Amino acid sequence: MTVPAQDSARTGRGRLVLIGLFVLFFGSALGAGMLRFSGWMPAGLKNHGELLQPPVDLRQHPPQLAGGGHYAWEPEARTWRILAVAPAAGCGADCAQVLEQLDKVWRLFGHKADHVDVLWLGAPPPDAERLRVLHVLQDDAALRGALPRSADPAGIPLYVVDPNGFVILRYRPGTDPGHLRTDVARLLKLR
Known part of the structure; x- marks a missing residue:
């Protein structure tokens, strides 16, 4: 059974969106953790x-x-x-x-x-x-x-x-x- 080219492109786009969301969520958490443990603090605090x-x-x-x-x-x-x-x-x-x-x-x-x-x-x-x-x-x-x-x-x-x-x-x-x-x-x- 062959997968049509249109479904294959849709699956690839879905994976990219999933990877993007993963990077967005865990990347921001990782960045916040790095700032926190490096001792950085906003000037207002x-x-x-x-x-x-x-x-x-x-x-x-x-x-x-x-x-x-x-x-x-x-x-x-x-x-x-x-x-x-x-x-x-x-x-x-x-x-x-x-x-x-x-x-x-x-x-x-x-x-x-x-x-x-x-x-x-x-x-x-x-x-x-x-x-x-x-x-x-x-x-x-x-x-x-x-x-x-x-x-x-x-x-x-x-x-x-x-x-x-x-x-x-x-x-x-x-x-x-x-x-x-x-x-x-x-x-x-x-x-």
Whole structure:
């Protein structure tokens, strides 16, 4: 029994379509697996700050407010913190500039700003009392020592602290405040 030429061409086309679908499905899965295991990540999913591995546990060093009293972590409130560490020797214009940037970042959170506290470790600049969101902490050597590279000669490092009191991100001095805002805004969505 002979197969007509038309059926043979149709069978060949069917095989090519089947092979094409196979390559399309398994090829994309193979490509995605290669990207995943090579460490590649889309730019929109990368954080701008340095991810601290392991996170630093600040629950062992409970901060005290400069005006007296204790700053409680209160994990059930789901409040994220931005911690600025001023140089122990004091600072001038750099502190005022960082404080202004932190105030702007905090305001840009809009209705979610109530879920972000800005903490300042060390002596604040003279006009710091105008910011109602700022919590000035007493300078504590143990707290400074717990933070990685807090005595940065380049300026004021910033840290992101989760609601439980773990430091998860560090930003080097002079970091673009927009990067800090982007990362914290992404974290606020986890509420």
